[in-house]
Amino acid sequence: MEKENDLFFTILIRLDKEEVLRDIILIGGWCPLVYKEYFGNPVEISMQRTADLDLLVPNPPRIHKDVDVSLIFKELGFDKKVSLLDGYEKYVHPDLEVEFLTPERGRGRGKPYTIDKLHINAQGLRYLDLIQSYTIKTSYNGISINVPEPTAYVLHKFMVSDRRKKPFKREKDIETARQLGEYLLDQESQRNKMLEIYLRMPEKWKKDLIKIVKGTSEKIYIFLNSTEN
Amino acid sequence: MSIIKGILKEELKRLEELSAFYKEKILEVPCGSISVKERGGKRYIYLAHREDKKVIFDYVGKDIPEVRDALNERMQQRKEYQAKLRQVKENLEEIKRSLRGKRK
Numbered sequence: 001m002e003k004e005n006d007l008f009f010t011i012l013i014r015l016d017k018e019e020v021l022r023d024i025i026l027i028g029g030w031c032p033l034v035y036k037e038y039f040g041n042p043v044e045i046s047m048q049r050t051a052d053l054d055l056l057v058p059n060p061p062r063i064h065k066d067v068d069v070s071l072i073f074k075e076l077g078f079d080k081k082v083s084l085l086d087g088y089e090k091y092v093h094p095d096l097e098v099e100f101l102t103p104e105r106g107r108g109r110g111k112p113y114t115i116d117k118l119h120i121n122a123q124g125l126r127y128l129d130l131i132q133s134y135t136i137k138t139s140y141n142g143i144s145i146n147v148p149e150p151t152a153y154v155l156h157k158f159m160v161s162d163r164r165k166k167p168f169k170r171e172k173d174i175e176t177a178r179q180l181g182e183y184l185l186d187q188e189s190q191r192n193k194m195l196e197i198y199l200r201m202p203e204k205w206k207k208d209l210i211k212i213v214k215g216t217s218e219k220i221y222i223f224l225n226s227t228e229n
Numbered sequence: 230m231s232i233i234k235g236i237l238k239e240e241l242k243r244l245e246e247l248s249a250f251y252k253e254k255i256l257e258v259p260c261g262s263i264s265v266k267e268r269g270g271k272r273y274i275y276l277a278h279r280e281d282k283k284v285i286f287d288y289v290g291k292d293i294p295e296v297r298d299a300l301n302e303r304m305q306q307r308k309e310y311q312a313k314l315r316q317v318k319e320n321l322e323e324i325k326r327s328l329r330g331k332r333k
Binding site: 048050051077079081092093094095097166168169171172175 | 231232233234235236238239240243244247250254309313316317320
């Protein structure tokens with residue numbers, strides 16, 4: 001994973017230099033790497049990750065500067081790959097693939113959201129509001145970066161696991177959420193945060209979440225369930 | 230399927246798709262090397278490539294800086310795609326080795 005880590009860091013440096021990083025949020029499988037540093041390198045946080053790097057553009061996008069992000073990725077050796085079926089784009093490289101995502105609104109549009117100021121398009125996905133609403137700004141190797149609140153990341157992972165078609169992806173989501181979630185519950189501030197986020201969720205989401213957590217983490221289930229009483 | 234094995238298989242699929250993507254890109258870019266010939270006091274650009282034992286010269290246009298620069302850029306692009314394809318193939322081998330190792 002050495003090459004991937006170096007490339008990941010190079011991307012962060014470039015996006016930070018161009019003042020893009022302050023307007024977007026790192027989400028997905030690379031977040032635990034940032035959390036590991038945030039919490040002081042505990043062994044409980046797994047470093048398992050894939051070649052997919054996901055970046056969230058808030059909806060509505062609050063971009064303060066016009067930057068051609070697609071050009072930045074070209075300069076970093078990425079090629080733009082556009083799906084002929086639906087127009088979704090991603091930036092591919094032998095070691096990493098970068099996708100821009102944004103919370104899906106309304107009925108869903110089935111086509112990408114154009115982010116004019118960044119010269120890219122982003123794919124709309126459900127449940128990303130949860131992540132967009134709870135973020136922290138932290139430092140990763142000296143770079144200031146936005147990531148989801150760790151507890152929001154955990155709850156979101158549980159929620160989306162149910163939508164996964166591939167069983168191993170479902171298992172991976174659940175395992176990541178369980179490991180990190182149980183670690184967080186040992187810290188009072190994180191417990192309070194998880195509670196706050198959970199209580200603000202729509203009732204339907206809460207119900208779905210409890211159903212998923214019940215069969216996967218007794219510790220998190222007992223904690224969330226106790227708040228209902 | 231274990232999570233690790235699932236990740237490796239997913240990466241294998243990604244790299245196979247990426248390999249096809251770069252192969253397509255390479256085909257979109259002209260192959261060969263730039264050759265300039267003088268005819269009647271004027272210079273013309275050709276693209277030279279080998280087919281079996283014969284060297285074929287494909288006419289490109291008059292030797293003017295714009296044409297030459299555009300061609301050089303495309304040739305450079307081809308080299309970059311070829312380098313990326315080599316990298317993908319190396320990564321593919323690494324993944325296949327890991328998957329074979331897991332089966333033991």
